[in-house]
Amino acid sequence: MPDTPHYEQQYLDLMRHIWRHGDERIDRTGVGTRSILGATMRFSLADDAVPLLTTKRVYWKAAAREMLWFLTGDTNIRELVRQGVHIWTDWPLDAYRKATGETIDRDAFEARIIADEGFALEWGDLGPVYGAQWVNWPRYEPAGEGLYRRAEKGHNQIAALVEAIRVTPGSRRLLFTGWNVAEVAQMALPPCHMTYQFQVSNGKLNGLLFQRSCDLGLGFAFNIFGLSMITRMLAQQCDLEPGEVVWQGGDVHLYLNHAALVEEQMSRVPSGAPKLRIKNRPSSIFDYAIEDFEVVDYAPQSHISAPVAV
Numbered sequence: 001m002p003d004t005p006h007y008e009q010q011y012l013d014l015m016r017h018i019w020r021h022g023d024e025r026i027d028r029t030g031v032g033t034r035s036i037l038g039a040t041m042r043f044s045l046a047d048d049a050v051p052l053l054t055t056k057r058v059y060w061k062a063a064a065r066e067m068l069w070f071l072t073g074d075t076n077i078r079e080l081v082r083q084g085v086h087i088w089t090d091w092p093l094d095a096y097r098k099a100t101g102e103t104i105d106r107d108a109f110e111a112r113i114i115a116d117e118g119f120a121l122e123w124g125d126l127g128p129v130y131g132a133q134w135v136n137w138p139r140y141e142p143a144g145e146g147l148y149r150r151a152e153k154g155h156n157q158i159a160a161l162v163e164a165i166r167v168t169p170g171s172r173r174l175l176f177t178g179w180n181v182a183e184v185a186q187m188a189l190p191p192c193h194m195t196y197q198f199q200v201s202n203g204k205l206n207g208l209l210f211q212r213s214c215d216l217g218l219g220f221a222f223n224i225f226g227l228s229m230i231t232r233m234l235a236q237q238c239d240l241e242p243g244e245v246v247w248q249g250g251d252v253h254l255y256l257n258h259a260a261l262v263e264e265q266m267s268r269v270p271s272g273a274p275k276l277r278i279k280n281r282p283s284s285i286f287d288y289a290i291e292d293f294e295v296v297d298y299a300p301q302s303h304i305s306a307p308v309a310v
């Protein structure tokens with residue numbers, strides 16, 4: 001037995017705590033959750049370590065594709081669906097069904113999103129979610145006579161962050177956020193992984209995420225991978241070594257219909273030390289491709305599927 005606990009033990013302990021002691025209540029989706037407010041976990045990124053869960057298989061490539069999609073500023077699911085990533089389809093699908101009364105299934109809806117650009121424009125957009133805010137946060141400029149107009153190009157928080165890490169590594173303002181108060185109402189879902197902050201310490205880059213709402217059974221595995229991936233990409237672009245990631249949850253919950261997943265996962269023992277390799281160094285943070293990433297030494301236990309609350 002190793003003398004230090006496996007990094008994933010924090011996750012399993014939190015899961016057990018919430019399942020046993022969380023407040024049970026009806027949430028927005030109507031499914032019901034057990035929930036607590038406030039939790040922190042820390043994971044090392046040293047030597048390419050990546051905090052993938054090992055007690056179930058995590059489809060990290062879907063999470064990586066989602067992260068790369070955010071960085072393009074795209075908010076339409078079409079490109080994700082083209083790449084075989086289905087994690088955002090349920091929200092536009094739900095809106096479409098409600099608006100039209102059609103009983104189209106998910107596969108047929110996705111096929112139509114891919115085949116028909118006009119349909120995708122009309123029904124595939126999530127509103128000004130993550131990507132829009134990260135790289136194109138609306139900016140307004142004077143238009144004369146006391147009037148203002150929306151500037152063609154918004155703030156690119158990610159480009160500014162790379163520059164700031166390089167030029168002012170001692171700064172305590174190295175962050176970006178998706179929580180644009182003025183636009184939250186237009187989003188299919190207000191950002192959950194809402195604020196990312198970075199710190200340079202001893203030549204290492206540390207990354208922190210504040211996640212206001214966390215589906216611990218489903219979303220967390222993707223969110224912690226995404227945090228690790230963006231921290232690694234920023235470190236590479238800024239010639240820093242990866243340090244650690246700190247995850248902070250606001251409302252951290254387990255959906256009541258995830259009982260089978262929770263019981264199964266809590267019965268499993270984490271093992272192994274997966275690594276995330278970045279095989280190239282693109283010329284900017286916006287030029288990474290899925291082929292640049294590789295996970296090695298990942299031998300998880302079997303996948304556990306669970307329904308997503310819409």
Ligand SMILES: Nc1nc(=O)c2c([nH]1)NC[C@@H]1CN(c3ccc(C(=O)N[C@@H](CCC(=O)O)C(=O)O)cc3)CN21
Nearest residue numbers: 059062087088189215218219220222304305308309310
């Ligand atoms: N209830 C809820 N939980 C979430 O985690 C979540 C939302 N809603 N809404 C927006 C996004 C979409 N995200 C999702 C949605 C679905 C999966 C999911 O079904 N994951 C499965 C299969 C993944 C796959 O097929 O690639 C998993 O086992 O991880 C994960 C993240 C994260 N977010």
Ligand SMILES: O=c1ccn([C@H]2C[C@H](O)[C@@H](COP(=O)(O)O)O2)c(=O)[nH]1
Nearest residue numbers: 028190192193213214215219220223
């Ligand atoms: O990246 C994500 C996105 C979403 N979630 C979860 C958290 C909640 O279960 C729902 C969002 O519902 P709200 O009512 O808007 O809080 O999606 C996640 O864990 N990770």
